[in-house]
Structure formats: structure tokens, C-alpha cells
Amino acid sequence: MPPAVYIIGLAIFAQGTSELMLAGLLPELATDLGVSIPQAGLLISAFAVGMLVGAPVLAVVTLHWPRRNTLLGFLAVFALTHVAGALTPNYEVLLATRVVGAFVYAGFWTVAAVTALALVPAGRRAKAMSVVTGGLTVATIIGLPAGTVIGQHLGWRAAFWAVALMSALAMIGVLRTIPPGTPSPPGTPSPAGERAPRLRTELQVMANARLWLAYATTALVTAAILVVFSYLAPLLTEDTGLPSGAVPGVLALYGVGSLVGITLGGRTADAAPFGTLAIGIAGVVALSTVLALWAAQPVIAISAIFLLGGFGFALNPALNARVFTLAERAPTLATAVNFAAFNVGITVGPWLGGLAIDAGAGYPALGWIAAALGVVALSTVALAVGLRSRPDPVSTWS
Incomplete structure (x- = not known):
């Protein structure tokens, strides 16, 4: 390397x-x-x-x-x-x-x-x-x-x-x-006149409705995770009752869970992308609910945060693999838009959490918001499974 x-x-x-x-x-x-x-x-x-x-x-x-x-x-x-x-x-x-x-x-x-x-x-x-x-x-x-x-x-x-x-x-x-x-890697347009056809192909691939459904899953899952993750520090100090000095350790534990999750997700995403998505999102929903109910219990809260990192990051390979599969002919713009979809979730998650906190709902309410977003994300996965057997209209384009 x-x-x-x-x-x-x-x-x-x-x-x-x-x-x-x-x-x-x-x-x-x-x-x-x-x-x-x-x-x-x-x-x-x-x-x-x-x-x-x-x-x-x-x-x-x-x-x-x-x-x-x-x-x-x-x-x-x-x-x-x-x-x-x-x-x-x-x-x-x-x-x-x-x-x-x-x-x-x-x-x-x-x-x-x-x-x-x-x-x-x-x-x-x-x-x-x-x-x-x-x-x-x-x-x-x-x-x-x-x-x-x-x-x-x-x-x-x-x-x-x-x-x-x-x-x-x-x-x-x-x-x-x-x-x-x-x-440039193979397939990148050259300055000698290939740019317009390549851009046209990229836009044709983007017309696939299933691709946009995959983007919706990416955005919803990311928002569900970020609703809680963005406010972990105040949640841990104000509701769980941990000292501020313990926050870095809990965040590191979240990181360890993330590493375990992305490793396991990387091994299962190619063979079973929808199964990986369904299990991962269900885990996020369940753990967000646990935090909503028992954030004041240190052992339960810390364990849930560790597992939230694992289930959340296990989804990443499947979310990316799904887009690569649907946009294999011209993945550059499709991949960039999926990257943007992640950031839609990163934008919406903290914003929704902030609205709840400003309304006086308290930090445990963030778990309920995350769980609701996760349920909607699960519905997009179910819809994608239902559409899987239909022919891809983009693949018939010249």
C-alpha cells in the first residue's frame, strides 16, 4: 500500500x-x-x-x-x-x-x-x-x-x-x-471531449427512483443517530449524573462500539444488505428507546451508548453498498449525493434535538425522536425490498 x-x-x-x-x-x-x-x-x-x-x-x-x-x-x-x-x-x-x-x-x-x-x-x-x-x-x-x-x-x-x-x-x-x-482512475472523463457523455450518464443514473429511496434511508438513519449523539455530553452530565471528566471515556466507548459495528457490517453488507439494514435500524430504534426510558441509570445508559455506536456504524457499509449497486454504471455523482444524504441527517438530527430541548422536553426525549426516525427508516427499507424484483428502468437506457 x-x-x-x-x-x-x-x-x-x-x-x-x-x-x-x-x-x-x-x-x-x-x-x-x-x-x-x-x-x-x-x-x-x-x-x-x-x-x-x-x-x-x-x-x-x-x-x-x-x-x-x-x-x-x-x-x-x-x-x-x-x-x-x-x-x-x-x-x-x-x-x-x-x-x-x-x-x-x-x-x-x-x-x-x-x-x-x-x-x-x-x-x-x-x-x-x-x-x-x-x-x-x-x-x-x-x-x-x-x-x-x-x-x-x-x-x-x-x-x-x-x-x-x-x-x-x-x-x-x-x-x-x-x-x-x-x-485519474478508469472511467473518469478526459478533457478530450468525453466529459458531456459522462455527465449525461451520471444524470441518467440519478433518475432511478430506488436510488432516491436509498438516499432517504441514509438521511433518516443518520438523523436518528445524530439526534442523540449530538447531545451526549449534556445528557450524560445532566440526566445520567456523570461528572464531565467521564464524558470522554463514554465517547471513546461509543467509538469502540462503532469500530466493532463497522467491522461486522462490512462483512455482512455485500451478502445481505437488506438484512444488515433491518437489524441495524431495529437496534438503533431499540437502544434509543432504552435511553429515553432509562437515561438516568448510568450502567444502562453507558451500555446503550456503546451498543448505539455498534448498531449505527454497522449500517454504514450497507448504506454505501446499496448506492454503489444501484449506480454501478456511473457512481461518481450518485456517491457524492449519498454523501450529501448523510449530511442531511447530520443537519436535521441536531436541529430536531434542539427544538425538543428548547421546548422543555428534556434530553431523554431525544431518544423518542430517534426511535421515531428509525421506524420511518425501516419503512423505506421495507419499500426497497418490495421494489427489488422490479426491473431497473435506468439499466435499459443506452
Whole structure:
């Protein structure tokens, strides 16, 4: 495996840490900026909005850009947004930096996947992608609790400085390991006139209704998980009664559950995608209900959070595999839109949770919202199973 693939995984780790760490820093952010916890939670939604827009836009815009220069540019902007965020005393400015940083992070994901695939032979592409996406899994296990610890002891701004430093280090790695003019992978349109047919094919694939049903499942599942995940820190301290110092440990446990879940889900998703989805979503519904009923019981709450990470991340391979299967002829735009669907859920989840908290429903009510979203997600899976035997209208197009 070329060193460049591991460097890309490191860059995803740095940026993924920023994406996740605010879940453990909401009380500190709210206090320092003089806003409510639900308002601080909108910083998570703002990041998701940036990724939602950035994924499909930059997937097309950067199609023929030099890969190394593009990755360096995205990392530089990402680092600068965190420097600006660490320096500003203004909530609105911080909100804007989260949107901009997430926009280029989405672009980095798109170009990083293309670059990793171009650097390895066909027989090692799956392994290369596992290294790249593994950066986000490691961010869940290490980056999230580490960012929470840094924020609690040195202030949330120190966590932003740490992400900026890691991004700068990743830039050095990209510069030293990724060759200039990295070739495009097979099937990428060339500048010599193939671009229009490729874009037309991409749009034809996007007309598949089953693909949009898969996007709905992705968005609903992600929203169900994020309703609870975004407010874990205040839930654990205010309802479960844990000291703030115990929050990073519980978040790390969530990360361990996520690693176990994505490993098991990766082994079952290809052979039984709908079964993996059904079991995973049912687990999310059940565990969200447990948190709604017994959040005040530390042992039950902590166990449920660990299992929520497992069941939630077990869904990820199946959600992605479903889209790849439906858009096999032209997966670039379809994959970018699925990435955007994840971020629809990341945006909607914290927003719905914030509405419930502002209404005085309390943090355990978040579990009921997550369970309801999960039930709707299960209905989309059932509908997809019913449509599975019908012919794919897109496959008949020339």
C-alpha cells in the first residue's frame, strides 16, 4: 500500500476529528460564547450543511484538477478556518467557519477517494478505501475523546488549534508522498471531449427512483443517530449524573462500539444488505428507546451508548453498498449525493434535538425522536425490498 494512501487516511482523521469533537464540547462552547446548548448544537448542523453542499458541487468542479494541488488547497482552507474559529469571540463567525471548513472537507473526501484508487492496482482498491475511511473510524475512537479532553482542560479553542496543526502536518505528507499530476482512475472523463457523455450518464443514473429511496434511508438513519449523539455530553452530565471528566471515556466507548459495528457490517453488507439494514435500524430504534426510558441509570445508559455506536456504524457499509449497486454504471455523482444524504441527517438530527430541548422536553426525549426516525427508516427499507424484483428502468437506457 503506497504511503500516500495512509497520509490521506491521516488527513481524514484530522478533519473527521473536527467533525465529531463538538459533540463533547457543547457545554464549554455554549458557556464561552454566551449561547444556549441548542444554539451551540447548530454548529454541528452548520458543518453538515457545508458538507451537504460541498460533496456534489466539488465532485463535478474538481473532476480534472491536479489531485495533489487540490488536496493541498482543501487542507489549507480547512486549517485556516480552524485558526479563524479558534481566534474569534463571535458565535456567528464561528458558525461561518464551520460551513466553509465542511465545504472543503467534503471536497477533500471526493478527491481523496479518486486519488487513493488511482494510486493502487485494481486488486487493492478495496483495501485502499478501507484505509481512507478508517481515518474517520479512528477519529471516532481517538479524535473525539481526545478533542473532548483537550477542550475540557485547555479550552475548546485549543481543540481547534490541534485540528489546524494536524491538518498542516497532513499537508506536508500530501506534498511529500502524492506525485504531481496523479492520474485519474478508469472511467473518469478526459478533457478530450468525453466529459458531456459522462455527465449525461451520471444524470441518467440519478433518475432511478430506488436510488432516491436509498438516499432517504441514509438521511433518516443518520438523523436518528445524530439526534442523540449530538447531545451526549449534556445528557450524560445532566440526566445520567456523570461528572464531565467521564464524558470522554463514554465517547471513546461509543467509538469502540462503532469500530466493532463497522467491522461486522462490512462483512455482512455485500451478502445481505437488506438484512444488515433491518437489524441495524431495529437496534438503533431499540437502544434509543432504552435511553429515553432509562437515561438516568448510568450502567444502562453507558451500555446503550456503546451498543448505539455498534448498531449505527454497522449500517454504514450497507448504506454505501446499496448506492454503489444501484449506480454501478456511473457512481461518481450518485456517491457524492449519498454523501450529501448523510449530511442531511447530520443537519436535521441536531436541529430536531434542539427544538425538543428548547421546548422543555428534556434530553431523554431525544431518544423518542430517534426511535421515531428509525421506524420511518425501516419503512423505506421495507419499500426497497418490495421494489427489488422490479426491473431497473435506468439499466435499459443506452
